[in-house]
Amino acid sequence: MKSEYKFGYVTIIGKPNVGKSTLMNRIIGQKISITSHRPQTTRHRILGIHTDDQKQIVFVDTPGIHSVAKKSNRRTINRVINKTAITSIDGVDVVCLMIPASGWTDADRHVLTALKGYKTPVVLVINKLDKLKSVNDLLPLISQSNELYPFAAIVPISALGRGSNDNVDHLLDVLTTHLPDAPPGFDEDQITDRSYRFLVSELVREQLFRRLGDELPYATAVEVTEFQLEDKRALINCDIWVEKDSHKAMVIGKKGEALKQIGTAARLNCERLLERKVFLELFVKVRSGWSDNARDLYSLGYDEGV
Numbered sequence: 001m002k003s004e005y006k007f008g009y010v011t012i013i014g015k016p017n018v019g020k021s022t023l024m025n026r027i028i029g030q031k032i033s034i035t036s037h038r039p040q041t042t043r044h045r046i047l048g049i050h051t052d053d054q055k056q057i058v059f060v061d062t063p064g065i066h067s068v069a070k071k072s073n074r075r076t077i078n079r080v081i082n083k084t085a086i087t088s089i090d091g092v093d094v095v096c097l098m099i100p101a102s103g104w105t106d107a108d109r110h111v112l113t114a115l116k117g118y119k120t121p122v123v124l125v126i127n128k129l130d131k132l133k134s135v136n137d138l139l140p141l142i143s144q145s146n147e148l149y150p151f152a153a154i155v156p157i158s159a160l161g162r163g164s165n166d167n168v169d170h171l172l173d174v175l176t177t178h179l180p181d182a183p184p185g186f187d188e189d190q191i192t193d194r195s196y197r198f199l200v201s202e203l204v205r206e207q208l209f210r211r212l213g214d215e216l217p218y219a220t221a222v223e224v225t226e227f228q229l230e231d232k233r234a235l236i237n238c239d240i241w242v243e244k245d246s247h248k249a250m251v252i253g254k255k256g257e258a259l260k261q262i263g264t265a266a267r268l269n270c271e272r273l274l275e276r277k278v279f280l281e282l283f284v285k286v287r288s289g290w291s292d293n294a295r296d297l298y299s300l301g302y303d304e305g306v
């Protein structure tokens, strides 16, 4: 291994819906983190690993840091999310703070406040470049950003990869300059340290969000109760936890149609992930108040990184 090989940890933070998961999926080149048009779909800390000839970058994708002070956000689940986001800054080599090309909002400044006090270099990533009419529109935003914080670099990108100049490779180069000289810490073909079990629960949850959109209550969780990986097939059962009978009816849909669609779409994605035939069974269960009950949250897997 060449001595100048770079290895390190990078965390991507930013307000919900800014495009963090999209960027990570783009860099890792495989779908491991769920994305949706609805804010705050990422509840877990997810690790993705980019490896090439010169570098290995381990990405920690965090949920949006958002204000616990707001009344609507006072629920236990949001406190757990905030704690996960803040702890993930400790021990990384670079922080990527992502804001949209439309400019700074109060929520973005709030994230900036959370960063003060850390010595870790912060690279400002301005995303959704493709939404700007002209690249010249960026100049005032860049000078405003330089006044707000001593960023290690400012890199405009388009995480969706629209347009010929999305700048994502340039971002990787910039991040690499802040990583220590070290050999890779993970096997070359390893893209995530998360178990397939976890990824499967994320794929099911993604379909719940996609099919039910805004109707889906935030307090919905997926627990994999059975996971048998055989040579040519996988047998998987999941419980979908909701808080009320009315939510259960919504997830199941008329004559079970919604749940059937969710199951089919999730199964196809699971087959792609696991590269074998998948038999997936979904069960909808009601556990009232689970999202307010910290112990239930931990038992459903929301304790990672906290």
Ligand SMILES: Nc1nc2c(ncn2[C@@H]2O[C@H](COP(=O)(O)OP(=O)(O)OP(=O)(O)O)[C@@H](O)[C@H]2O)c(=O)[nH]1
Pocket (backbone or CB within 6 Å): 014, 015, 016, 017, 018, 019, 020, 021, 022, 023, 034, 035, 036, 037, 038, 039, 040, 041, 042, 062, 063, 064, 127, 128, 129, 130, 131, 157, 158, 159, 160, 161, 162
């Ligand atoms: N036009 C455009 N849309 C983008 C770009 N990057 C992401 N998006 C869209 O923005 C939305 C949110 O993206 P996500 O990657 O889920 O955002 P996130 O920051 O991970 O969101 P949370 O999980 O809620 O924290 C999705 O609809 C993406 O397709 C971009 O470069 N250009």
